[in-house]
Amino acid sequence: MRSELFFQSSPWWILVCLVAGAAYAFALYQRRPDWNKRLNYGLAALRFVAVSLICFLLVNPLVRSITTSTEKPKVVLAIDNSESMQVAGRDRLTGALSALEQVRSELSAEGIEVAVQTLGDSAVSENLSAITFNSRSTNLSELLNTIRSNYEGRNLTDVVLVSDGIVNQGVSPTFGRYNFAIHSVGLGDTIPKRDVLLKDAISNKIAYLGNQFPVQADVSSYGFQGKTATVVLRQNGREVGRQNVSFTRPETFQSVTFQAAASQKGVQHLVVEVIPQAGEYSPRNNRRDVYIDVIDGKEKILLLALSPHPDIKAIRSIIEKNENYELDIRILNAGVAEIPDKPYDLIILHQLPDVGNAGSGVVQRVLAKNTPVLFVVGNQSGLQNLNSLNPVMQISASGGQLDKVAGRFNADFQQINLDASKLAILERMPPVSVPFGDYQLKPASQVVLWQQVGTVRTTKPLLALNTTGQRKAAVLAGEGIWEWRLEEFAQTDKQEVVDEMLQKVMQLISVKEDRRKLRVYPTRNEFVTGEKVAFETEMYNDIYERLYNRPVRLEITNEKAVTRVFTYTPTESNGRFEVSTLPEGVYRFRATASLNGKTETATGEFFVRELQLEALNTTADHLLLRQLSQQTGGRFYNASSLASLRQDLQKQKPVSRLSSSEQLNELINLRWLFFLIVTLAALEWGFRKYLGGY
Structure with a gap:
């Protein structure tokens, strides 16, 4: 290490420091008859060095240290x-x-x-x-x-x-x-092996209960020209399909497709396998596992209408664009309608309750639960009953008078993402018929569309919703949206803007809130063998404040009904629990915990997949x-x-590398200088006291 001294001011200050030290020593140590001359000079020298050094430190010089190291x-x-x-x-x-x-x-x-x-x-x-x-x-x-x-x-x-x-x-x-x-x-080994290989098995990750879904198997072969192999599809251990493939060349690749049925809810385990051939190098790559999550996840919607109307066909077309929706349409016949016994996620009431109160019994029956509802107002709607049933707006009208209005998007509405520039087309649409009168929003309601009469912008809502109460609801205060869809197609050759707006409004009011007080769920639905399966845990009290330090019992059951039981306690710093060494397969879990004297339960599924990447290619x-x-x-x-x-x-032995590092420090930070000054002062003080000097 090499060190150099740098000054932040003129080096001539060193002479000033020396003069200060000499003056201090000369003034303090004049010749005294009772002291030895040599001793007097020695004490003066100690004082000179100490004072000069202190003054020199006040100049604040810097020390640059250069360290050189050798790196092999x-x-x-x-x-x-x-x-x-x-x-x-x-x-x-x-x-x-x-x-x-x-x-x-x-x-x-x-x-x-x-x-x-x-x-x-x-x-x-x-x-x-x-x-x-x-x-x-x-x-x-x-x-x-x-x-x-x-x-x-x-x-x-x-x-x-x-x-x-x-x-x-x-x-x-x-x-x-x-x-x-x-x-x-x-x-x-660079020589290809004589082998049949199931390169991949492709399918959807999700299927809806009752539907058919395809499973594609990609089969390749090397060295089996003129032979035939059988590809088998098994679902939950039961064979559901079998097809033959012929190898017409020394090296082939071909695909076969099976149709499987989503007949059971939950994660389904399918196995695609090529029956091994005689002389095959390895049968490990002849099998692929496929996992399908079969869900009964279609949103069930009931459209209940007073009478046939073109709007009903328009609403049906909008809903059926989304394959996740299942729609039932019922038209009142003399005030009576057969309603299927289903747990609906959304109810659409078209011109109900009606002005003649003919469908009041049916309306009360379908609204017996807090199912979200979309009210579509028409010229046959009973406004008095409508005002008492909906939490969105009050409409005060008399005489059955109607008004013709266009829709204007409310740019302040932010609950869902809607493109205001696209929705500007609504102002050019044919007017819809709305009750003529006063409109008053109820607390917490939000407006999606305002009414616009010609070019006059009003503060009357045309489409509004409320998602804060026990029943989420929306009100479309006009009829004639079928004309909007026709006009949009005439102008743009598409039917997107109106459909997207109404679809998102229906999704917003029908979305389910998770009110469970115990939530245990895996971080992913799919894991690989050898990987730890991690569970996140959330616990809440009656007012949905987070709880911690409550023991949780976790039961994990495999496809063979073998159950493993774990107990853990989530804390505020760590709410995750990990399970390792789970073999391949589908697992169902059940977690229970006692919260506020009640036993809360959470259930779910996940699967562990075995990776066979190393068996797919060995050349x-x-x-x-x-x-x-x-x-x-x-x-x-x-x-x-x-x-x-x-x-x-x-x-070509590489040479070592020299590296240097440079560091600048203030001289006053060197610790040994402090001890030097203290030592000089102590020696001087000790001798003076010993000799009787004060």
Whole structure:
């Protein structure tokens, strides 16, 4: 380390400091007859040095320290420890690792630091033969990027990548940019195996109860020309389909499609399998598992109308655009209508309650529960009963007079995302018929559309909603939206703006609120074998404030009805619980907790999928490794030429790197100067007291 002194002011201040120290010593230590002359000079010198040094520190000089360090060159052995590395035989792999261990030892003896990195793991320091090749996927790009990140700014010169070149996750490593040379060592077997492979099984992740859904199986083969294989689809252990595929060439790829039925609610486990052929290399890649979440998730809507009307067809067309909706339409016949016994999510009342009060019994029956409702007002609507039933607005009209108005979007309405520029088209639509009178919004109601008479903008609501009460509701105070849809199509060749607005309003008022006091749910619905299944837990009291430190009992049941029981206590700092070592399959869970003296329950499903990426392709790709080495200035080696790798690395031994760091400090911050001044002052004081001087 080398140090230099810098001044923030003129160096001539040093003379001032020396003069101050000399003047102080001269004034204090005049010659005294009772003291020895040499002793007097010595005490004066101590005072001179101490005072001069203190004055010098007041000048505030800086010390620049330069530290130079030597960093040895570094080489990283990047080992692909995936399952496919053992395809060519464990003996060949062990021999290659022994040769690499010798390369590592000799490079270390040459003063080169050698580290080992494997897939998904931190650096490995033990013997290479202790590495277990059990990784179920290969992401060489991630491996090299990890090395680049870990050794950024350090003297990393070479990386030795030991791999078979098979990449089944992430991007190809040849697309990356690396600031070090990559020498690749190609292992594995480059000769394709005689095998039948189920490359993929493709299906929807969600299916609706009662529907059919397709399952596509992609089958490839090598070396089975003239043979025939059978592809079987099983659902929950029961065979539901079987098809044959013919291999007309030495290497083939073809797809077959099955139709399966979503006949049972919940996660369904389907297995697609190719019956193994005689002489196949491995039957592991002949099977694929498919998981379908069958839900009864269609929103059930009841449209109850006083009489036939063109608006009913328009509303039906809008609703049926969304396949998640199931619509029932009922028209009153002499005040009577047969209503299906279903738990509806939304009720649309068209011109009900009516002015003649004919459908009052049916209306009261469908509104017996707090089901969300959309009121569509027409010239037959009974406004007095409407005002008592809806929590959105009051309409005061008499004489059955109607008004013709257009719709104008309320730009202040923010509960749902609607494009105001698109909705401006409503002002050019044919007018709808609304009751002529006074309109008054009820508390917490929000306006979606205002009424506009010609070019006059009014403050009367045309479409408004209220989502704060026990019953969510919306009121469309006019009839004739069927003309809006026709006019929009005439102007734009589309029917999007009106449909989107009404669809989102219906979604907003029909969305269900989760009022459960215990909520336990997995962080994802799908996990892979070997991965921890994490559950999040939320607990609430009667006013929905978060609760903690209550024990939760969690029961997890697999497809064979085997149950595992866990107990945990979520805290404010950690509400997550993890379960490990779950094998492949569909699981159902049930969580219970005692909250405020009541037992609350939460249930759900998830599934664990087994990854077979390493079984899908076992043919080594040394061409990729050669390309990667060529791009980075490295060389390609195979198992028999590892001695050349050692010689090449030793021949072009990288030099150590010198690095310097500079640091500026104020001289007054040096601790040893404090002790020096204290020592000088103590010596002077001690001698003076000893000699009787004050």
